[in-house]
Structure formats: structure tokens, C-alpha cells
Amino acid sequence: MPELPEVEVTRLSFASRIEGARVLALHMGKPLRWPLGVAPSVLVGQNILRVRRRGKYLLLDMDRGVLILHLGMSGSLNFAATQPEAGKHDHMDLVTTLGTLRLHDPRRFGAAVWSESERDDPALKLLRKLGMEPLTDGFDLKLFQQGLKKRSAPIKQVLLAGDVVVGVGNIYASEALFMSGIKPTVKADKLSGPRVAKLHAAIRQVLARAVEQGGSSLKDFVNAQGNTGYFQLEAAVYGRTGMPCRTCETPIKQIVQGQRSTFYCPTCQQR
DNA sequence: CCATATACCTGGCAGC
């Protein structure tokens, strides 16, 4: 479910309410993608200073380390003063003086990993190879062009890989390529400078718009206050197989790249 | 170094 917009929407929906809280307890349920790495009691008593995001990871900075959260494919967070008894898919409760942050994740591809801040912590290698943040000034066009020049894989797969630019997942990769008129199967290193510039702008535009819309709730995404997003209503190609292109009426095509579905308009995206 | 396949896990849905 969660790509950069959904993760950012989630962050915005609880960061200011949890910052300044002190951890009272941490309860872990079924195993997630990776183990926490320490005894949950290590977090007790620490203050939550700030909630940041890096790519699709949420980082809860505390006094003596950082709690790294990932929502995987099916995760969502809920932050409330009190929580009902944990259901079968609730796998983490971070109980604080200001409320409880609960991770709900049916498929359990998500994770909660503790890292002592700074270098040499194995948990931090999760963040080491990440590409540029698309919604910051650090998303430099020249660097983006250089990154793509080194890659012969299809542009869609390079976007998804996350080592050139982070946060673009399966929905927004298809959407950004449609917006920039680029066929998803084109090799990344074959794109001209102007076309890369168009893609660079499209990525920023589509992600920013999706954040404004509260993310995409294809199935069950909700932010930490339980609200759904609306971006899926304005998707141009994602999930619209066979339906008319909003620009030219040509039926939207669905193909498979790297075991993932890709959607595009064969008329608007010819190369 | 790079490109691609695989694995992890559960639920929902189409088709029979």
C-alpha cells in the first residue's frame, strides 16, 4: 500500500501529536519482516523527539536511538489516546504518555527496528543505499540524469529500485511515466535530457499532489487518524486496464515488468 | 557493478 505519499501522510497525521511523549511500554506481536533487535524495554523511558521520513521509512528519533518503522505492503499506523484490545493483525503497540501508536499489518512485510543512532549499527544499513528525496531541493536534475545514464534496465524498474530516487512505488511510477509521456519499457540510459527533465518534474508533481489528496486508498490505506486518501480517484493509468485514456481515449494497457504490473497508454506513451 | 528472480505473508476475489 504505502509509497512515499502514504508514508508522508501518515507521518503528518501523528508527528505533532506524539513528539514530546515519553515511552511507557512497547508491545510486539507476531514477527515482522525484521526483529526489533533489542529488548522492547530498552525504549521505555525515552522521549520521542521527532518523527522524520526517509523514503518509505519512518524514523522516530528518541533520546538514545531511533525506531525505524516500515509499512511494507499492507501496513498502517493508528495513533490514539487509548487503543482497543489488539486484533490479529496488530503487531506493535508503542505506548506513550500522549497516546499509543499501533502498527496494523496483515501481511507482515512491515517492520519496527531499533537502532542506536549513528554509525556502525546494522539496522541503519537499511537506509544506506537510498536515493534522493524527490520532494526536497536535494532532488537535483543533474544527479537524476547521471543516475539514469548508468542504468540499462527499463525506466519503470529503475524508478522502483529506489537507489536513484526514493519513494516512487508501483502506483506512482506508472503515473509519473504517463505524465511525462514516457513508455515504461524504455531503457533508462536511452532517455534524452529533456525527457528526463520532464520525468523529474512529473515525479515531484505527482507525489506532491498525492500527499495533498491524503495518499491513495486502493484497498485499505488510512492515516494515523483513520482517514482514507483520495488520489486513486484521479489516477490516470494505475488500475485502469482497458479503460479509456483520460487524454486520448485509447484503452489503457497493462503489462508485467519485474513481476509487477505496469499501466500505460500506448498512444500517449509511445517511446 | 548491474539486471533479474525469489522470498517473505495474508486476504480478497474470480472461476469452477
Add this chain to the structure above:
DNA sequence: TGCTGCCAGGTATATG
């Protein structure tokens, strides 16, 4: 109603 097979928003790891 129940079964089977397929599909789903991600990404570290193995393999070539």
C-alpha cells in the same frame, strides 16, 4: 458453500 489459483501498495537477498 467451498475449493483453487491468482493478485496485491515493498525490498533485502541470491543468482547470473
